[in-house]
Amino acid sequence: MKKAALLSIAMLGLTACSQGVQTMTDRTASPCGDKPNCVSTQDNREKYQLSPFVITSNTSIDSIEAAALQISGAKTAVKEDNYLRIECTSKIMRFVDDLELRIEGDRLLVRSESRVGYSDFGVNRKRAEQLRELLKAEKLIQ
Template sequence: MFKIFTLALVATTLLGCSNGEISMQDRSAQPCGDKPNCVSTQDSREEFTLAPFTLTENASLDDIEKAALSLGRAKTGDKEQDYLRIEYTSRVFRFVDDLELRIDGNTLIVRSESRTGHSDFGVNRKRADALREALKQAGLI
């Protein structure tokens, strides 16, 4: 029994560590795949879609980054002129989710997806909703 527990603990630790920093391509404009671990403003399917985020005139990528980082357990993964990727790490198993944000005119494209696993139990949708609230509180949408 102890061997099984030890093996499970080692596997979980290694799996959690494998989700660390990796090079990612910009997928902000792509719809989600077929796994229920993603939400996007660019996807029209009911289970994956997010309502549009319309930015105010004074919204900047730096301000959006501050709001996204305020959601906790987050760090900036990539930041370019109008693109931002924030990495969120789960507390227990250290799974990583990517929140991709792109400013397109007065619209914020939002895509949040888990890197591993099939289902996220609604975590990415909750994160997108929390981001919407943080952006409203900051006067950015």
């Protein structure tokens, strides 16, 4: 019984430290680090690279936000000018990943990264491609 209680406390502590980031600098233009838990349209390395998101003329940060919030566990953390940070929380372990989006000209810069851990088992790439499909369905990207 003591082991179960200690394990529960440890898990709560781990998940609590990954929640509620109040300030975070915009990293949309930055390539990913060396851990396989990030993908970005701004990274040239194959395992981190996302194909460009070319936006249509009617695309706004509001319309992108509406599409992104359809992703499971997504909530808006920061929205200012042409920048959006969506926090995506996993259902079971409550891990938080950051999906950062910025409109620059006719491109949408996309960066999705796990806050904790080494590998994300492809979750961030799947999320970015799900966003691509949602944006295509709304005719917000080509």
